[in-house]
Amino acid sequence: MATKTVDQYFDDLRGTRVWRSIFRSGTGSSTLKRALAIQQNVFLHLFSTKVRTRMLSFSATWYLGTLTLGTFLILVATGIPLMLYYHPSAPQAYADTKDLQFVVSSGLFLRNLHRWSAHAMVFLVFAHMFKVFYRGAYRPPREFNWVIGIVLLLITLLLSYTGYLLPWDQLAYWAITVGSNIASAVPLMGSKIHFLLLGGNAVNANALLRFYVLHCMILPLTAMFFVAIHFWRIRKDGGLYSHGSEPATLRAKTTVPSMEAQ
Amino acid sequence: MTEETKPVNPDKALDRRQFFTKLGLGSLSIAAAGTAAFAYQFLEPNVLYEPSPVVNAGKTDRYPLDSVTLDVNSGIYIIHSQEGYFSLSAVCTHLGCLTAWKPELGIIACPCHGSKFKQNGEKIEGPAPKPLPWKRIWLNDDGDLLVDRSTDVPPLQRESFVRV
Numbered sequence: 138m139a140t141k142t143v144d145q146y147f148d149d150l151r152g153t154r155v156w157r158s159i160f161r162s163g164t165g166s167s168t169l170k171r172a173l174a175i176q177q178n179v180f181l182h183l184f185s186t187k188v189r190t191r192m193l194s195f196s197a198t199w200y201l202g203t204l205t206l207g208t209f210l211i212l213v214a215t216g217i218p219l220m221l222y223y224h225p226s227a228p229q230a231y232a233d234t235k236d237l238q239f240v241v242s243s244g245l246f247l248r249n250l251h252r253w254s255a256h257a258m259v260f261l262v263f264a265h266m267f268k269v270f271y272r273g274a275y276r277p278p279r280e281f282n283w284v285i286g287i288v289l290l291l292i293t294l295l296l297s298y299t300g301y302l303l304p305w306d307q308l309a310y311w312a313i314t315v316g317s318n319i320a321s322a323v324p325l326m327g328s329k330i331h332f333l334l335l336g337g338n339a340v341n342a343n344a345l346l347r348f349y350v351l352h353c354m355i356l357p358l359t360a361m362f363f364v365a366i367h368f369w370r371i372r373k374d375g376g377l378y379s380h381g382s383e384p385a386t387l388r389a390k391t392t393v394p395s396m397e398a399q
Numbered sequence: 400m401t402e403e404t405k406p407v408n409p410d411k412a413l414d415r416r417q418f419f420t421k422l423g424l425g426s427l428s429i430a431a432a433g434t435a436a437f438a439y440q441f442l443e444p445n446v447l448y449e450p451s452p453v454v455n456a457g458k459t460d461r462y463p464l465d466s467v468t469l470d471v472n473s474g475i476y477i478i479h480s481q482e483g484y485f486s487l488s489a490v491c492t493h494l495g496c497l498t499a500w501k502p503e504l505g506i507i508a509c510p511c512h513g514s515k516f517k518q519n520g521e522k523i524e525g526p527a528p529k530p531l532p533w534k535r536i537w538l539n540d541d542g543d544l545l546v547d548r549s550t551d552v553p554p555l556q557r558e559s560f561v562r563v
Contacts, residue, residue: 314495
């Protein structure tokens with residue numbers, strides 16, 4: 138009896154009843170089976186079942202959207218452990234931040250990773266938008282996904298802004314004082330927005346708690362919701378934008394003749 | 400004969416289905432409006448545990464003539480001028496940073512965005528849109544200066560000063 142290869146062991150595993158009860162698509166690597174594996178997975182079904190090979194190359198997207206998602210996942214994975222040592226209360230927040238920095242095992246690493254990923258995410262969001270803009274990938278039929286992208290940009294900036302208060306140091310205090318006063322410049326309802334945002338007239342215990350809830354619950358959940366729509370729209374709008382996939386009439390109108398030769 | 404089978408619903412009257420649809424949508428709209436109102440009320444705190452707006456600035460002899468003293472914790476200046484004692488808000492009218500008195504220049508300056516004010520609160524320059532407001536100041540029975548940070552008074556008026 139011939140010895141089995143590793144692939145055959147995996148095929149056996151995929152054939153078991155337990156595996157088949159979870160993943161319906163079954164064994165084999167035919168185009169159909171591979172398409173079904175994507176289509177029948179609750180997470181992957183947001184994506185297209187088929188992608189042009191050249192759209193997977195680095196030059197097509199520079200992977201900027203995927204990298205943005207990557208930083209977001211790092212932020213979730215580092216943010217949750219940080220919450221275990223951080224009390225969002227005025228007497229304790231600053232001391233907890235210092236403990237995370239100097240006392241908690243790996244606290245410094247987690248906190249710095251959270252901080253650098255936050256900076257990277259803002260950078261990557263902008264880079265992603267520039268790439269989409271200069272490629273013209275925002276044009277119909279993808280214009281609504283650009284709008285979703287703008288919403289995600291705002292959520293990213295709000296996440297950074299709300300996270301800035303949490304260390305509860307002088308930098309945080311004055312940054313949020315200045316930032317929340319900018320909100321009061323809104324016509325008519327400015328001072329009301331300022332009051333509701335801070336839960337008071339000044340940056341105080343209420344403001345710290347509100348920013349904590351926004352930072353750890355409301356904004357991340359909203360971001361996930363819009364990210365799901367963002368990915369789903371890629372499939373609905375005909376996959377990732379590629380120059381050659383546009384109808385010839387639209388291409389003729391919007392391109393420089395020298396680009397046609399390529 | 401045919402007249403009887405026609406629906407009794409020419410133009411204005413609703414049939415049953417339309418009536419219940421409207422009733423349902425109407426109830427939902429009212430419930431949604433109520434929820435929005437409750438949410439707004441919930442988000443607006445009814446009790447605030449914030450420091451009192453009235454600050455005790457201590458005895459007048461703490462403030463020598465022609466001095467400008469910043470109380471960092473309460474965000475006010477106590478200024479002893481020739482005309483008497485008066486109080487200015489130290490909170491910049493631009494975006495709420497705490498300003499500082501620069502004795503070597505004789506001006507009040509904001510570290511955040513560079514606004515500058517005279518000793519009487521008047522704006523010299525900078526992004527600040529308004530002068531620093533004067534605050535109500537008075538002497539209590541113990542001879543302490545009290546300042547009400549929630550009440551602005553007109554600048555340079557007789558009643559805006561405390562004279563001892």
